[in-house]
Amino acid sequence: MSEHWAVIGAGMAGLAVARRLSDAGRSVTVFDKSRGLGGRMATRRAGSFRFDHGAQYFTARGERFLSLVENLTAEGLVARWGEDHVGVPGMSAPARVLAPQATIVTDCTVSSLTRGAMGWSVSTTDGPAATDGNGVFAGVVVAVPAPQAVPLLMSAGSNWDGARRATYAPCWALMLGFAARTKLSEDRVRPEDATIAWIARDGSKPGRDPSGDAIVVHATPAWSRASLEETPERAAAALHACFRELTGETADPSFIAAHRWRYALVEQPAGEPFFWDPSARLGACGDWCIGPRVEAAFDSGDGLAGTIIGPNAAR
Numbered sequence: 001m002s003e004h005w006a007v008i009g010a011g012m013a014g015l016a017v018a019r020r021l022s023d024a025g026r027s028v029t030v031f032d033k034s035r036g037l038g039g040r041m042a043t044r045r046a047g048s049f050r051f052d053h054g055a056q057y058f059t060a061r062g063e064r065f066l067s068l069v070e071n072l073t074a075e076g077l078v079a080r081w082g083e084d085h086v087g088v089p090g091m092s093a094p095a096r097v098l099a100p101q102a103t104i105v106t107d108c109t110v111s112s113l114t115r116g117a118m119g120w121s122v123s124t125t126d127g128p129a130a131t132d133g134n135g136v137f138a139g140v141v142v143a144v145p146a147p148q149a150v151p152l153l154m155s156a157g158s159n160w161d162g163a164r165r166a167t168y169a170p171c172w173a174l175m176l177g178f179a180a181r182t183k184l185s186e187d188r189v190r191p192e193d194a195t196i197a198w199i200a201r202d203g204s205k206p207g208r209d210p211s212g213d214a215i216v217v218h219a220t221p222a223w224s225r226a227s228l229e230e231t232p233e234r235a236a237a238a239l240h241a242c243f244r245e246l247t248g249e250t251a252d253p254s255f256i257a258a259h260r261w262r263y264a265l266v267e268q269p270a271g272e273p274f275f276w277d278p279s280a281r282l283g284a285c286g287d288w289c290i291g292p293r294v295e296a297a298f299d300s301g302d303g304l305a306g307t308i309i310g311p312n313a314a315r
């Protein structure tokens with residue numbers, strides 16, 4: 001019987017682990033606290049509007065990630081947006097196909113990891129998760145943002161420094177849906193501004209509905225940090241006022257919402273590509289190991305899985 005592994009987190013890093021372990025013949029169960037997959041590669045739908053309110057686009061430079069991106073492009077799930085790549089029809093789209101053999105358990109916030117005589121157990125605050133393999137997992141990988149990884153690693157008996165070193169900047173994201181095209185002169189703008197760092201016209205990305213105007217605005221790290229505990233309504237109103245001033249757009253949006261990413265962009269990475277304890281068979285990975293990019297999350301997860309399966313495995 002094949003070894004059964006647990007992966008906590010279904011963002012790019014966790015799915016990269018699940019993909020490579022599954023390809024090497026392991027059974028894998030991925031747990032995520034959200035309803036969907038992809039983590040910060042996120043897309044929100046509101047009526048006919050579709051907003052990529054997390055990662056905006058990604059690079060693909062490394063050989064293994066480039067090869068994955070080429071396959072996803074051939075399947076129509078990734079396309080070029082200028083020099084960069086985006087998911088089609090939204091940033092979360094590629095996540096659904098990354099680890100097709102893995103069992104995915106959503107709506108499951110993992111609160112502790114414990115190792116017994118038979119193997120690892122994954123628990124929520126309600127007790128052990130009711131899934132196949134729980135209690136006999138051969139190994140566990142934690143693929144969640146560093147501040148959320150620390151308590152899980154501690155529950156598993158690990159006190160790895162790298163996860164404590166890594167820090168993130170928060171980001172408030174504003175989603176604006178307009179019935180008609182706005183005055184925004186370019187499809188992506190990086191204003192020199194204390195409040196707004198980025199404005200994107202999502203309809204300009206390939207495979208989107210170009211009617212109306214779906215706009216994503218990202219606040220600067222400084223403004224996001226200072227406004228971290230604002231309500232979404234107040235953050236949306238403040239960012240919308242600033243957007244109006246910067247763009248001159250006076251039309252009222254038919255949809256407006258703000259989303260807070262408490263852990264958005266890695267500021268200080270751990271500086272090691274992943275964490276692996278071979279005697280405990282416990283690993284950790286994520287963008288926070290390397291840097292603030294989708295590709296870094298893939299490299300971290302894929303590299304960890306490569307170490308777990310060892311050099312003699314086929315992939």
Ligand SMILES: Cc1cc2nc3c(=O)[nH]c(=O)nc-3n(C[C@H](O)[C@H](O)[C@H](O)COP(=O)(O)OP(=O)(O)OC[C@H]3O[C@@H](n4cnc5c(N)ncnc54)[C@H](O)[C@@H]3O)c2cc1C
Binds near residue numbers: 010055057144171264
């Ligand atoms: C606003 C914003 C803009 C960005 N822009 C870009 C960009 O333009 N280009 C780029 O390359 N990158 C960008 N990024 C960064 C990029 O999104 C991340 O680097 C990458 O997606 C991280 O992947 P990950 O798998 O490491 O983490 P995540 O995507 O955060 O995945 C972690 C997963 O773990 C789950 N989780 C957390 N805790 C638990 C728990 N206790 N139990 C179960 N599940 C749990 C979460 O729900 C999540 O699905 C941006 C991010 C944000 C937020």
